Amino acid sequence: MILSTSLLIAALAATQALAIPSSAYTFSAYPSSTASPFTPQNLTSFTQPSSPNNFTIDGPYLEVVHEIYNLTTFPTGVAVDQDNRIFINFPRSASNNDITLGLADSFNTTVAYPNASIQTCQPGQNVSTCFVNVQSVVIDSAQRIWALDTGAGPGQTDAVEYGAKIMSFNLTTNEMIDNYVLPYSISANGTSINDVRFNLSMSTAGVAFLTDEQGSLVIIDLASHTYTRRLFNTSVVAADELFVGSFDGTPFYEWKGTQRSHVGIGSDGIALANGNLYFAPLASRRLYQINQTVLANASLTDTEMLNAVEFIGQVGSYLEGFTADDQGRVYMGTAEQNSITYFNTSISSLMNSTMLNGINASSTNATNEGVIPASDIEVAPFVRSADIQWPDSMCIENGYLWFTTNQLPLQGTYQRNDITKASLPYKVYRTSVGGAGPAV
Ligand SMILES: *[C@@H]1O[C@H](CO)[C@@H](O)[C@H](O)[C@H]1NC(C)=O
Ligand SMILES: *[C@@H]1O[C@H](CO)[C@@H](O)[C@H](O)[C@H]1NC(C)=O
Ligand SMILES: *[C@@H]1O[C@H](CO)[C@@H](O)[C@H](O)[C@H]1NC(C)=O
Ligand SMILES: *[C@@H]1O[C@H](CO)[C@@H](O)[C@H](O)[C@H]1NC(C)=O
Ligand SMILES: *[C@@H]1O[C@H](CO)[C@@H](O)[C@H](O)[C@H]1NC(C)=O
Ligand SMILES: *[C@@H]1O[C@H](CO)[C@@H](O)[C@H](O)[C@H]1NC(C)=O
Ligand SMILES: *[C@@H]1O[C@H](CO)[C@@H](O)[C@H](O)[C@H]1NC(C)=O
Ligand SMILES: *[C@@H]1O[C@H](CO)[C@@H](O)[C@H](O)[C@H]1NC(C)=O
Ligand SMILES: *[C@@H]1O[C@H](CO)[C@@H](O)[C@H](O)[C@H]1NC(C)=O
Ligand SMILES: *[C@@H]1O[C@H](CO)[C@@H](O)[C@H](O)[C@H]1NC(C)=O
Ligand SMILES: *[C@@H]1O[C@H](CO)[C@@H](O)[C@H](O)[C@H]1NC(C)=O
Ligand SMILES: CC(=O)N[C@H]1CO[C@H](CO)[C@@H](O)[C@@H]1O
Numbered sequence: 175m176i177l178s179t180s181l182l183i184a185a186l187a188a189t190q191a192l193a194i195p196s197s198a199y200t201f202s203a204y205p206s207s208t209a210s211p212f213t214p215q216n217l218t219s220f221t222q223p224s225s226p227n228n229f230t231i232d233g234p235y236l237e238v239v240h241e242i243y244n245l246t247t248f249p250t251g252v253a254v255d256q257d258n259r260i261f262i263n264f265p266r267s268a269s270n271n272d273i274t275l276g277l278a279d280s281f282n283t284t285v286a287y288p289n290a291s292i293q294t295c296q297p298g299q300n301v302s303t304c305f306v307n308v309q310s311v312v313i314d315s316a317q318r319i320w321a322l323d324t325g326a327g328p329g330q331t332d333a334v335e336y337g338a339k340i341m342s343f344n345l346t347t348n349e350m351i352d353n354y355v356l357p358y359s360i361s362a363n364g365t366s367i368n369d370v371r372f373n374l375s376m377s378t379a380g381v382a383f384l385t386d387e388q389g390s391l392v393i394i395d396l397a398s399h400t401y402t403r404r405l406f407n408t409s410v411v412a413a414d415e416l417f418v419g420s421f422d423g424t425p426f427y428e429w430k431g432t433q434r435s436h437v438g439i440g441s442d443g444i445a446l447a448n449g450n451l452y453f454a455p456l457a458s459r460r461l462y463q464i465n466q467t468v469l470a471n472a473s474l475t476d477t478e479m480l481n482a483v484e485f486i487g488q489v490g491s492y493l494e495g496f497t498a499d500d501q502g503r504v505y506m507g508t509a510e511q512n513s514i515t516y517f518n519t520s521i522s523s524l525m526n527s528t529m530l531n532g533i534n535a536s537s538t539n540a541t542n543e544g545v546i547p548a549s550d551i552e553v554a555p556f557v558r559s560a561d562i563q564w565p566d567s568m569c570i571e572n573g574y575l576w577f578t579t580n581q582l583p584l585q586g587t588y589q590r591n592d593i594t595k596a597s598l599p600y601k602v603y604r605t606s607v608g609g610a611g612p613a614v
Pocket of ligand 1: 229230
């Protein structure tokens with residue numbers, strides 16, 4: 175009797191501790207006086223770059239909305255729903271975190287999402303039904319929340335069979351809606367899916383586009399559950415050879431003890447805007463685009479597909495996560511400058527002061543179809559601060575851009591003798607995008 179009572183109390187305590195909040199906790203108010211950062215006048219008002227220890231913000235105000243006080247649980251992805259609930263994932267590449275997908279229930283705590291039992295696969299459990307390692311979290315335009323699972327646990331380079339997948343959940347009931355498990359022929363041999371975007375206007379039930387850090391793009395037709403891996407083994411998705419980037423003014427490498435190697439992360443950032451897919455290998459400063467319809471056309475040959483990729487150019491920083499808004503702007507994490515940069519993809523956004531190569535909104539006509547050609551894209555600063563310590567992933571909701579910072583190059587993997595130099599807390603910020611909504 176005593177035993178069962180204490181078990182019941184323990185069960186109740188566990189239930190209470192794991193309750194999923196249905197609305198966001200209250201965080202401080204964003205200053206309402208903040209002007210839109212996109213008016214042309216403001217672009218010329220950007221101040222000179224801050225020094226590494228100068229926390230002045232160049233650009234719109236940065237509000238910290240969440241802090242994480244555990245060195246081993248660094249965040250990567252962030253998704254925010256229409257009720258401002260903040261979902262964060264904690265990859266297990268370095269440590270076996272109890273929670274790999276969480277929902278913030280206070281300024282510095284998270285609860286397991288959608289529940290605790292799905293977070294860890296039990297011995298004998300089919301790994302297609304539970305989380306191995308959630309690397310990204312995304313909310314689509316139908317308000318489904320998706321967990322992207324690489325399928326590779328701590329210390330593993332290859333995904334376990336049936337482990338790599340994207341799973342969707344209902345934000346109201348928290349129940350699983352759908353599960354797309356990558357066939358082993360795609361997930362095997364080092365493939366490491368990293369991020370995903372959805373265009374639900376394509377095909378019959380939408381198309382998911384995934385980046386693979388190993389160097390490919392994976393396309394999933396949501397209605398037919400067909401999986402295609404494209405651009406594999408091409409330079410457009412591969413890291414620069416012997417890449418060396420700089421972080422907070424210091425070149426960074428990969429380390430195992432005193433054994434130094436180079437960061438080799440391939441295609442990572444991804445955004446959809448105006449019918450194009452914008453992408454980049456992380457360990458490079460190269461930015462590319464490809465037409466979404468062309469990329470999803472499984473009948474094209476590898477050569478035709480590679481020929482359809484357009485090189486936008488060098489952008490002056492290696493590139494982390496991307497996102498896009500409903501005004502055709504694409505935002506990119508550019509940690510080499512402790513910044514987030516952006517570019518327009520809609521000709522209608524080209525004001526006179528941002529006119530480039532003769533193109534602006536008044537100089538064009540219907541043959542331009544409203545989309546800025548790759549050769550005329552101009553990358554510009556959006557927000558910069560020494561506080562932006564590796565903006566890993568971002569999303570747009572309710573007029574704000576939300577992003578995580580995780581000090582990635584200060585993690586043990588990128589430091590001599592594997593000693594982490596990251597300092598707590600890791601943070602999630604929001605910053606105004608002048609009322610814009612998500613692109614898709
Ligand atoms: C920090 O940078 C800003 C913008 O460049 C500058 O106005 C300010 O004087 C700097 N502050 C310090 C303490 O260096
Ligand atoms: C930090 O995270 C690890 C992995 O999830 C967990 O085991 C540990 O208890 C956490 N530490 C604290 C102080 O919460
Ligand atoms: C977490 O936030 C609470 C207030 O929400 C605060 O009292 C506490 O000190 C914070 N914990 C840390 C480690 O900062
Ligand atoms: C595990 O799940 C996958 C994906 O649903 C399925 O194809 C496979 O047959 C399952 N394996 C077992 C042993 O049930
Ligand atoms: C989520 O569940 C609610 C309640 O059952 C339902 O009304 C809604 O359509 C569902 N949303 C999605 C995206 O499936
Ligand atoms: C956790 O969520 C998964 C996916 O929806 C579901 O299959 C499982 O039954 C849930 N577990 C509990 C204890 O609710
Ligand atoms: C993995 O690569 C090896 C060597 O190239 C190949 O023989 C094998 O078929 C691949 N495995 C899968 C599942 O594709
Ligand atoms: C993408 O290709 C399709 C089919 O060729 C075409 O209709 C569409 O206009 C193209 N979109 C862009 C942004 O170039
Ligand atoms: C999604 O696909 C449709 C149909 O191809 C296209 O018109 C639209 O621009 C795409 N959305 C984005 C954000 O690229
Ligand atoms: C913008 O530039 C066009 C020529 O490209 C010119 O006709 C127009 O007057 C300019 N508008 C303003 C407000 O300067
Ligand atoms: C529209 O613009 C394109 C390129 O900017 C040009 O080649 C074409 O002649 C223009 N058409 C008209 C009717 O002005
Ligand atoms: C910060 C800043 O300079 N904001 C200005 C941006 O441009 C608008 C329109 O000219 C001004 O009203 C803001 O003061």
